[in-house]
Every structure is written in C-alpha cells, then in structure tokens.
Amino acid sequence: MSTARRRMTAVAAAALSGALLLTSCGGSDGGGGGDGRTLRLWHYEGPDSAMGVAWNAAIEEFERTHPGVEVEFEEKGFEQIRKTAPMVLNSSDAPDLMEYNKGNATAGLLSKQGLLTDLTPEVTARGWDKKIGAGVRTTSQYDTDGVMGSGKWYGVPNYAEYTMVFYNKDLFAEHGIAEPTTLAELTAAMDEFVEADITPLANAGAEYMAQQYLYQLALSKADRAWVNAYELYQGETDFHDAAWTYGARTFADWVEKGYISEKSTGTKSEDAGVSFIQGKAPMLFSGSWWYGRFQAENQFDWGTFPWPGTDLTLGSGGNLWVVPEGAKNKELAYDFIDITMSEKIQNLLGEKGGVPVAADPTAITDPRAKELIADFNTLSEKDGLAFYPDWPVPGFYDVLVSETQKLITGGSDPDAYLDAIGEAYEKDAPKR
C-alpha cells in the first residue's frame, strides 16, 4: 500500500472510529418512545420533604388511575437540573415532565428559547388557573422575552414558599423576652440578646441568607410598584432610593450592633440552620423550606412570626412542573400535574409542612402546619409576595453574595454596595 493510500486509510479509520466513539457517547432514545405507556418524570425534592412525600403519593395515584402505564422516576439534584437543563432539553433525552426553577433567568430563558411547552390550553381546560392565586402564578407565566408575570403559562407550581422569622420560644422565655410584633420590639429583643452575649440572628454570608435580610429590610420601605420595577422591569429601579438605602444602611448597622455576626461572611445556610436547631441562635429569618426540617429536628419549643412592620416579604410560587417541548408523552404529563393539584395530594403536602396552593384548610390537622398556611393565605391576600432579590438578572445571586459579604466585613460601605449591585443589574437587565 502506498504511503498516501495508507494515510488515507488511516484517516478514514480514525474518522470512522471517532464517529463510533462519539455515537457511543450520544444519547439513547430515552425510553419514553411516545407510546403512551411510560411517563418519564424528574424532580429534585428529598423523599422526606413535604413535596417529596406528596409527589410520591401522586406517583402511586397516577399508577392506580393509569393501569398499564409505568412511571420512570429519576431523582435529580437541584444543582444538577439547574446547570444541565438547557442541554438536556435541547437533546432527545428530555423527560416528559420535570421540576424546574422559576424566574426570568431559568424557566423564562428556556421558554424564550422554545424549549418548554406552552401549557396555557391545559391550564384553562383543567382549571388550574382557578386554583392558583395571582401572587403565586406570577412565576408561571412568561412573555416572549422570557420575563415573568404575563404571557403564556410555561409552568405550574403546586406549592408556595415565603419567608418568616423562626424563633426559639424557650430561649426567649429564658431571657424574659416576648414575641416581637413591631420592628421596635424586634430590635429591643435583639438588644437584650446582645447584652446577654448571644448573637440574635443566625446568618449565612456565603449563601442566600444575608442578601435576603437586606432585601427584607428594603421591602419594609417599599411597595408593589417598587417590586415590579425591580423584578419585572415595569419601571426604573433606583438603587439609591429610600428603600434600598434603608436596607443597606440598616443591615450594616445591624452588623455593627452585633445583631448579625461579623464572622458570618463565610458561613453557609446549612450552618445557620444548624445553629438554630442546636438552640444557639434565637432567631433565623428564612423560608418555609426550613419548616419540615425544624419540625423534625428542633428539640425545643419554637414558633414563627412574619417580619414585623411590613406588607411585603420574600416569597413566590414554588418550583414549577414544566413539560419539555421535546417530551414524548405530554398527555400523561398533564394528567400527572392534574393529580398533584388534586385536593388529596394538596392536603397531604400541607399536612407535611409544605405550603399548598389548593388545599382544603379544614383538612389540615397539624397546628403548626395550619398556622403556616394561614400566615401564607394572609400574605397572599394582601399581595405580599415580593419574590427574591437575585431573580432579575442572570448571575445576580453571585453578585449579591459577594457584595453583601463585603458589607459585612466592612470592605465596602452601604453606598458602595448599592453602586456595585446597581451596576451589575443595569448591565444585564433587559432594556424596556
């Protein structure tokens, strides 16, 4: 064989082998096949969480009502789905139904790219829109730019979430402090704890918790138009207005006063939660996602109260059920969503410490769960869900973590903080 031919043969062999190698790395059919016999389902709720328990019950119910149909459930991690969803949905491996994060940078982005199915016809035909309140549905609908709040339905949330102050009743009683109902009473209580050499608020500067304290402080001086301007771009956002300035300055002041530890910059939310569970921190301001954990692990009497002196707090509909555009068994996916919206599953979700969107309040028996749901209903009725501070632009979460850390350490002052987050926001927010 001549050298040239040998080279040609070698190149052809290499190309063929490469193609075979790449093919072997490629995706398979995925098992659904569009035969109506299999529902491929992905979600990332822990099996012991309220949602995990409810979805498992929904799978049983689905298999009972769909004889001969198999549910292929794959448990995924939150980060796993968050980081790989666009690639998966772009491939032939997309499941029929999956849980996905809500917000402009996630579900909004995928809907804009045509990777999610428009659920509007099903939502109206099956009456899901009647069950989901206005505040909760904001994260379900996205316009053609992928901005939440209006447009077609691309996801259905079965639960909601909101923030509150979790407090250790035993520790309060030990120091003779009553449950605060106003901001003045809250700061007086924190002064008492600082006096007793106890840091009153658990915090995690390395993750979401610190930025949520600051945003809540800003919300206490804000209104719905302010939130809509910031989150939905329905107006100008001035990062040096009264609300943002109050939030940043008060937060820095609270670190200075010792309400929030200046050593919490590197702390993760798990550490903060554990310090509350261990009875070291008397208060923790965070979301209803902690509720089931505290119910299971707290060894002391505890309770919750809404952040005092505000109509707005962080919260929204929960994560969404979305149906990928490439799903093979969409009808089965709609049937499954319908089951999760049923009163039976919704009541179970509420009983286990979740915040259902369509439960029968009288069917919930656990007193703390009743209180949780009642507080949410009050908040929802007064249109008090103000979403989360990191939602408006992609990557804003990291900016907020980083800048809030600097605020805690004194590496930047409130004005510099507001300049920095304002600059990051303006850089990536859609121009309208």
Added chain:
Amino acid sequence: MTVTVERGSAAGGKRHSGGAAHRPRRPGDSYALFLLPGALAFLAVVVVPFLMNTGVSFTDWQGVGGPEWSGLANYRELAGDEDFWASFRHSLFMVVAMAAVPTALGLVLAAALFDFVGKHFGGRVTAVLRACFYLPQVLPIAVAGIVWSWILAPENGSLNESLKAVGLGGWQQDWLGDPDLALYTVMAVMVWVQLGFPLVVFMAGLQRVDPALYEAAELDGAGWWRRFRHITLPQIRPEIHVVLLWCTIAALKVFGAVYVLTKGGPGGATDVPSYFSFTTFFEKTQVGYGAAISTVLTVLVLALALVGLKLQERTDA
C-alpha cells in the same frame, strides 16, 4: 557473533521489491497501532471539545438557542475585566501554594525521611510517615474541603476552639470569611493537599541515587546540608522539574477546593480563573464569555507546559 533480527520481518511483515513502499520497517511502526485508541480518545475528548469551545468563545450565546457571532468581542471584554485579572492574580498565589511551597517542603521532608528517619527508625516508620503525608492526595477534594470548612468555621470551628483552649483566644479568626485572610487560608489548605505528591516522587528519586556518593561525602566530612545541596538536589533534578511543572499546571486549573471552601468569596477574594469561568457559564449563562475565559486558560496552561518541557529538555541535555 552478533545476530540482528529485523523487527518487521519478525512481525511477519511482507517484503516487496522496489519503490517507496519497500523501505525497511522502522522499529516504531509496529507500535503505532497501539497508540491509535489513545489518539482517538484524545481527539474525541480533548481536541474536538477544545476546538468547539474556542468556536463558542467567538459568539454571544446563553447556552440555548442559536449562538450569535460576535468576533473578538468576548476577548476584548476579557482584557478589560478586572475580575478576570484578579482571578489570575489569585492563580499566582495558588502556584506558590501548590507548586513552590510543596516542592521546597517536599524536598526537605523527603531528604529528612530518607536520610534521618530511614536510618534511625527503619523503613516501616518511613513508609507510614510517607503514607500520612500522601493521604490528602487520596482524599476527594470535596470531602477534604468540607472537613476543612468545619475545622476553619469562625464559630465552633475546631481550630478556633483549640486556640481558645490553649489560651490563644486572641488569635481566633474568621479564616475563610475575612477577605484579607481567606486566600492565605485556602493556600494553607492547598499546601496540605499537595505536599504528599512531591514527597513521594522525591523519595522515589532518592532511591536511585548511588549511596556511594553520600558515603564519600560523609568521609570527606560534608554535613547534611552540604550533602543535600551538592548531591541530593542535583541528582533528583529531573524529578524536581516534573513535580514543578505538574503542580504549576494543577495550580492554574484549581477549582474543587475553591468551590467547596469559599465559592470564590468573600467578595471575590479567592476567585480563580476556572471558578470564574464556571460561574460565567452556569450562573450568568454567558456561555460565549465563559468559553473565552477557559480558552485563554487552556492556552496559558499549554504554553506553560511546553515552556516547562523545553526547559527540562535543555537542562537534562
């Protein structure tokens, strides 16, 4: 009598007469086939993805939908991105922590274990100590990182608690949360992680040094330090080159430790290029820009590797 066996013939190669195809087979020919699977795998998992990544770096893309050609825009933005350059400055600190310090410490420790511990306490004690130093290399960085984050926690962390217990409460620090301290803390952890690798390589290198050299030097009255300088160092120079090159590349690519310990914080104080690229890709969904960062990083690592290999060849020649 000398018998020469032609490799091609021994392998059963056909002989033809005349033309370029009939040149005698070179010894390497029969091995080329064995390199093919590796070459194909390298092509599939390194070359092709790298070329694709480079292509993406010339686009404005969010990871889904169609990428838009943007030419050199990402590279122009990169040139003026202060966060990117800060992350590279941190990389230089990582080179100190993961290459310079472990190599220097590893040399001294290897020589001490070989010369002193080996002679006075025996091979078994030396092997145990060597294994102890090497243990962090075996531990997954995710596990080691979580354990270190417990040790270094500002409140209830075992380091701060230990300092308090021995009356050094004033030395307690927010090791990973203080922006002035966090990078040095991560560096210290990386020294711990990295130290075992040079130590083991150097100890293996010391095994092949002729003991007669040391004996002669001892007879001439050379002390430990002189023997270390004039025998140990020159004799294991190839190992030092390999370790330095390997560890420098590892330092430039470091990701896991930063991800687990600090996530680049506080306030970007420990950000490194690979983590910066990761957050740009997945958090900001600026895939084109993230690809530009990783392309620059890859080119830099390749250039460094080539320069290192060239230098090594020149020194060894």
